[in-house]
Amino acid sequence: MNHQSPEIEVRPVDKDKVKNFLRVMWYLAAITALEFAIAFTVPHEFKWVRNVVFIALTIVKAYYIVAEFMHLGHEKKSLKMSIVLPMLFVVFLIFILIFQGNAIYNTLY
Amino acid sequence: MADGAVLVDESKKSLWGGGVSPFKASYGKVMMWFFLLSDAFTFSALLITYGMIRFTHPSYAGAIPDFKFSQEYWPIPEKVFEAFPGMHALGIESAPLIFVGLMTFILIISSVTMVLAVEAGERMDRKGVEKWMLWTILGGLTFLGCQAWEWAHFIHGADISMNAVGNFITGAGLSSNQYGPPNFAALFFFITGFHGFHVFSGVLINFIIFYQATVGILERRGHYEMVEKVGLYWHFVDLVWVFVFTFFYLV
Numbered sequence: 001m002n003h004q005s006p007e008i009e010v011r012p013v014d015k016d017k018v019k020n021f022l023r024v025m026w027y028l029a030a031i032t033a034l035e036f037a038i039a040f041t042v043p044h045e046f047k048w049v050r051n052v053v054f055i056a057l058t059i060v061k062a063y064y065i066v067a068e069f070m071h072l073g074h075e076k077k078s079l080k081m082s083i084v085l086p087m088l089f090v091v092f093l094i095f096i097l098i099f100q101g102n103a104i105y106n107t108l109y
Numbered sequence: 110m111a112d113g114a115v116l117v118d119e120s121k122k123s124l125w126g127g128g129v130s131p132f133k134a135s136y137g138k139v140m141m142w143f144f145l146l147s148d149a150f151t152f153s154a155l156l157i158t159y160g161m162i163r164f165t166h167p168s169y170a171g172a173i174p175d176f177k178f179s180q181e182y183w184p185i186p187e188k189v190f191e192a193f194p195g196m197h198a199l200g201i202e203s204a205p206l207i208f209v210g211l212m213t214f215i216l217i218i219s220s221v222t223m224v225l226a227v228e229a230g231e232r233m234d235r236k237g238v239e240k241w242m243l244w245t246i247l248g249g250l251t252f253l254g255c256q257a258w259e260w261a262h263f264i265h266g267a268d269i270s271m272n273a274v275g276n277f278i279t280g281a282g283l284s285s286n287q288y289g290p291p292n293f294a295a296l297f298f299f300i301t302g303f304h305g306f307h308v309f310s311g312v313l314i315n316f317i318i319f320y321q322a323t324v325g326i327l328e329r330r331g332h333y334e335m336v337e338k339v340g341l342y343w344h345f346v347d348l349v350w351v352f353v354f355t356f357f358y359l360v
Contacts, residue, residue, distance in 0.1 A: 008233050008235075010232055010233050010235075011232040011233065011234075012232070013228070013232070014228060014231075017228055021221060021225065022221070024221075025217065025220075025221045029214065032210070032213055032217070035355075035359060039359055040205075043173070044173050044185070050359075050360075051360050054360055055355065055360070058351055058352060058354075061351045062348055065220070065344055065347060065348045065351065069220055069221075069223075069224050069347075070341055070348075072142075075132070075133070075134060076133045078132060079132040079133075079134060079142065082132075082142075083145075086146055087146075087153075089150070090150065090153040093154065093157050094157055094160070097157045097160060098157075098160055098161060098164060101161035101162065101163070104161075104165040105164055105167075108165065
């Protein structure tokens with residue numbers, strides 16, 4: 001069996017930290033449950049409302065995973081910005097390709 | 110050491126001049142972040158391509174209860190992914206999105222166990238790292254098993270096959286697809302496959318680090334930063350799934 005080496009000092013569990021992780025876990029679980037509730041209760045006729053809410057909740061979940069689990073929220077601002085700002089290119093691509101998709105649709109149908 | 114620190118404090122200009130960590134994070138961690146950024150671009154491109162191709166197809170216009178699979182329009186995802194292992198034995202006809210929901214929860218929980226492994230590593234708690242890494246690996250393997258089942262079910266097809274242009278199609282492949290336009294299946298294989306490959310490699314890397322922790326390599330090194338780095342990768346896999354879940358299954 002493996003035992004801790006005697007010369008290594010194991011520090012006690014940081015209770016606040018673990019509490020924070022569990023709090024984030026419950027947020028993620030609750031948001032996912034909410035998404036399910038919306039998927040099954042809000043009828044498909046309200047497609048746009050559904051989709052906007054789904055995407056908003058997804059971004060909230062992504063924020064918690066990146067900021068807390070991946071610890072980016074507690075890193076230096078320059079590192080934060082180096083990772084988050086390039087994602088603006090993705091926003092740009094969304095607009096380009098969605099318009100492109102619509103244009104193809106209008107040509108086909 | 111002390112002299113060097115004083116030198117840096119004297120001149121703010123040398124922040125990027127070498128000798129210090131400008132991001133207050135180790136080289137390995139920063140590089141992991143930039144790798145994940147590039148990976149995020151890849152996944153974004155795939156998901157946005159899904160959006161574009163979906164917009165080039167008509168969407169189903171009729172009433173939801175009358176929905177039937179057809180190659181003429183994009184399917185409603187919850188009508189496609191409505192199977193659960195053993196549901197027919199229990200007499201359940203359809204369980205829309207329940208299985209992917211389970212997969213989502215498995216991945217969230219494995220993300221939590223990963224973060225607890227990182228926390229144990231910061232305290233030099235070898236046993237804690239071993240325990241939580243093992244739970245994380247188990248979560249990853251469970252997820253992969255679920256995905257294998259989902260793929261098998263998707264490829265073999267549902268019980269009711271559709272009749273499109275006189276052809277009888279069962280299941281989904283790259284050229285024909287029972288559930289809708291062939292592109293729907295192609296994108297499903299590409300996006301969930303690429304994500305599944307990330308889970309697979311994540312499990313592999315997690316296992317290597319688990320092994321290194323177990324034999325005491327990390328303890329002798331004096332820190333458990335490798336656990337933190339693979340943790341970043343693992344959380345990223347969870348993060349991607351959050352988006353795949355929304356854009357493939359919900360929207």
